[in-house]
Amino acid sequence: MTDLTFETTLADARASAQGLLDFIDASPTPYHAVDQASRALQAAGFEALREDTRWVLEPGRAYYVVRGSGSIIAFRLGTAPAAEAGFRLLGAHTDSPNLRLKPRLAKSAHGYALLDVEPYGGLTLATWTDRDLGLAGQVSYRAGETVQTSLVRFDKALCRIPNLAIHLNRTVNDEGLKLNKHSHVAPVLAHFAGEGNPSDLLKEMLAEAVGTTPGAILGHDLMLYDLQRGAFSGLKDEFFQVARLDNLAMTHACLCALLATPGDVPQTRVIGLYDHEEVGSLSSRGADSSFMQDVLTRIAGDGVDQLPRAVARSHQVSADMAHGVHPCYADKHDGTHSPVMNGGPVIKTNVNTRYATEGSTGALFRLACQLEGVPVQEFVNRPDLACGTTIGPISAGRLGVPTVDVGNPMWAMHSIREMAGTADHVLMGRALARFLVEPGFP
Numbered sequence: 001m002t003d004l005t006f007e008t009t010l011a012d013a014r015a016s017a018q019g020l021l022d023f024i025d026a027s028p029t030p031y032h033a034v035d036q037a038s039r040a041l042q043a044a045g046f047e048a049l050r051e052d053t054r055w056v057l058e059p060g061r062a063y064y065v066v067r068g069s070g071s072i073i074a075f076r077l078g079t080a081p082a083a084e085a086g087f088r089l090l091g092a093h094t095d096s097p098n099l100r101l102k103p104r105l106a107k108s109a110h111g112y113a114l115l116d117v118e119p120y121g122g123l124t125l126a127t128w129t130d131r132d133l134g135l136a137g138q139v140s141y142r143a144g145e146t147v148q149t150s151l152v153r154f155d156k157a158l159c160r161i162p163n164l165a166i167h168l169n170r171t172v173n174d175e176g177l178k179l180n181k182h183s184h185v186a187p188v189l190a191h192f193a194g195e196g197n198p199s200d201l202l203k204e205m206l207a208e209a210v211g212t213t214p215g216a217i218l219g220h221d222l223m224l225y226d227l228q229r230g231a232f233s234g235l236k237d238e239f240f241q242v243a244r245l246d247n248l249a250m251t252h253a254c255l256c257a258l259l260a261t262p263g264d265v266p267q268t269r270v271i272g273l274y275d276h277e278e279v280g281s282l283s284s285r286g287a288d289s290s291f292m293q294d295v296l297t298r299i300a301g302d303g304v305d306q307l308p309r310a311v312a313r314s315h316q317v318s319a320d321m322a323h324g325v326h327p328c329y330a331d332k333h334d335g336t337h338s339p340v341m342n343g344g345p346v347i348k349t350n351v352n353t354r355y356a357t358e359g360s361t362g363a364l365f366r367l368a369c370q371l372e373g374v375p376v377q378e379f380v381n382r383p384d385l386a387c388g389t390t391i392g393p394i395s396a397g398r399l400g401v402p403t404v405d406v407g408n409p410m411w412a413m414h415s416i417r418e419m420a421g422t423a424d425h426v427l428m429g430r431a432l433a434r435f436l437v438e439p440g441f442p
């Protein structure tokens, strides 16, 4: 970080980061994140589309479409047909690692009702202990002869996973907290001495929340979340911490970038915010689904060559958070590709295509940053350590669009509470907004 960059953008940066914290606090699940995004788009004049209806799209106008509650695509049509001006695409993911409830919600042990949960994605399990946990998601229930699905959120300390006392786990500091995913991770919900099924305790609560009876509930997608709200930290508020930064931070940045772009440019600008990245993206609505291709086909219009022509003129950013160098574990990074907090967006490169970046696609993002006066950093994973991946290579492969992988630096990725630099969020927003409209791209 150059102090100048941070100081000159501080007011802007703080407001932008606060907007992100509010978005994340309102989005305990991918379904809520998509709901929040839909509301923001609607408020900005974007029109809702449904995949099961005919679309009549008008140049210069803006639309969005949701698939399966957890994924959303929004776009603003260019003044030129897509086949002539191409697409500018931004992609991010809406899901984060967490604990999810099994079909049978709870079990009983030693006079307690315990939630029956399964880890989703690669979470740092130990960070979920001794935290106040709320519950949110969606519930599907019978309504007459059909099924209705509603969002639910219980924003209170409903349950906790208490740690074992150090007196009963003497090696915990030397060996780390080792949790068995099956037997040690059972959030305590209530006293339960009685007969019957402990799941009924929760079913009654769910039924009341959606206005039905416990017997009418036919399915659920429920997950736990950290109740602690986002906050700033550091001497000058130069950091902030909150849950689900990976990857609601980039979801929010893509959304803000699209909302900031004007209507009168030739390119059609599209953002794809996908569920299921943390578990591989292969689902009916993940980045490895037909969702984006289906939408782009409909935008491009009739004619076998419309979509391929549009794709051949298109460029994509895959935005997902990046690992900032940790001052106590600097040797985990490649020394010359070690991003720092508040140093600006990071371009992620891996020659084995764990990231989609190539010299030519990285160049376009660097150009957008240069034109916006945004500093840019580089990340390459140490080749002797396993490298993570993103939706970048997957969506580049599915769509055939050259792609650059970027993200903002953060610490504690996949912890229940992650941390990032205050200046970086607004810088990324500017870079992405420029990428969407920059006329100089080939």
Ligand code: ZN
Residues within 6 Å of the ligand: 093, 246, 247, 277, 320, 321
């Ligand atoms: Zn991610």
